[in-house]
Amino acid sequence: MAQNPVERQNRATELICPFNLRPLLASWNLGHCSESHTPRNLAYARKVDAHLQGNVIEDALAHDITPAGLAQRVWNADGLEQFLGRGLSPQGVMTFMTFRVLSHSTKYMTPEDIAAVSADLTQGAPAPTPPEPRTGAIAQNADGHNLYLCLCAGCHVADGEGQLYGSVSMRSNTSAMFDNPLDLVGELMALVNYLRQRWGDHKQALPVEAVTHRAKEAQIGTDDENDNEGQ
Numbered sequence: 001m002a003q004n005p006v007e008r009q010n011r012a013t014e015l016i017c018p019f020n021l022r023p024l025l026a027s028w029n030l031g032h033c034s035e036s037h038t039p040r041n042l043a044y045a046r047k048v049d050a051h052l053q054g055n056v057i058e059d060a061l062a063h064d065i066t067p068a069g070l071a072q073r074v075w076n077a078d079g080l081e082q083f084l085g086r087g088l089s090p091q092g093v094m095t096f097m098t099f100r101v102l103s104h105s106t107k108y109m110t111p112e113d114i115a116a117v118s119a120d121l122t123q124g125a126p127a128p129t130p131p132e133p134r135t136g137a138i139a140q141n142a143d144g145h146n147l148y149l150c151l152c153a154g155c156h157v158a159d160g161e162g163q164l165y166g167s168v169s170m171r172s173n174t175s176a177m178f179d180n181p182l183d184l185v186g187e188l189m190a191l192v193n194y195l196r197q198r199w200g201d202h203k204q205a206l207p208v209e210a211v212t213h214r215a216k217e218a219q220i221g222t223d224d225e226n227d228n229e230g231q
């Protein structure tokens with residue numbers, strides 16, 4: 001594989017081990033989440049005015065988990081409970097970096113602890129409504145639409161509704177909602193490398209950084225700026 005497993009493993013342990021300290025959870029102030037989810041300034045100090053507003057670690061996004069940030073991406077306490085407890089929720093799946101949070105830590109929390117953390121993070125905000133799927137995107141991205149139909153729709157269904165016990169719904173999944181596309185790009189890199197190495201005569205896998213360092217720095221407009229075409 002392209003990544004350096006030793007380095008990543010060390011980092012994962014460092015990020016995750018505090019969750020294992022069961023007695024701490026009673027008075028948990030989410031400090032451990034903030035280790036990953038708070039942006040750093042150039043001196044690598046956490047920015048105090050940006051607490052829990054998201055960060056990039058090893059080319060994965062640690063997302064904004066303030067109540068406002070979560071609500072914007074249609075997370076509610078119930079979804080967070082499912083995500084932290086079993087790694088699967090309508091809004092997202094623990095893959096890549098976050099899977100290790102589940103396997104090393106949150107799966108050892110009691111349901112009561114998970115409910116408390118989820119309620120704390122969302123502060124009881126009501127369930128937000130997912131955005132309406134934009135059918136206009138089909139004409140705007142004909143190639144992408146065809147790739148989706150060929151590669152993905154078998155499981156996620158043509159309109160993205162997903163299938164019970166088979167795949168998640170694209171509509172409530174938050175991967176596509178982030179202004180920064182790092183998560184999606186990272187997942188697609190596995191396919192890119194497979195194609196290049198299997199049939200393109202490339203010996204080495206491209207590191208995800210080869211693509212993501214561009215995406216990280218790109219000025220990604222907000223939906224309002226880009227949304228000229230309507231539905």
Ligand code: HEC
Pocket residue numbers: 091092093094095148151152153154155156166167168173174175
């Ligand atoms: C064989 C069935 C299958 C196919 C084909 C498939 N998926 Fe999935 N997908 C799943 C399942 C199951 C999950 C949830 C569990 C998991 O990640 O393992 C999932 C999860 C996802 C997620 C959510 C990840 C997250 O972080 O929350 C996205 C986004 C996604 N798929 C996109 C795609 C795209 C794009 C394609 C086509 C290139 C595709 N899938 C093809 C079964 C499939």
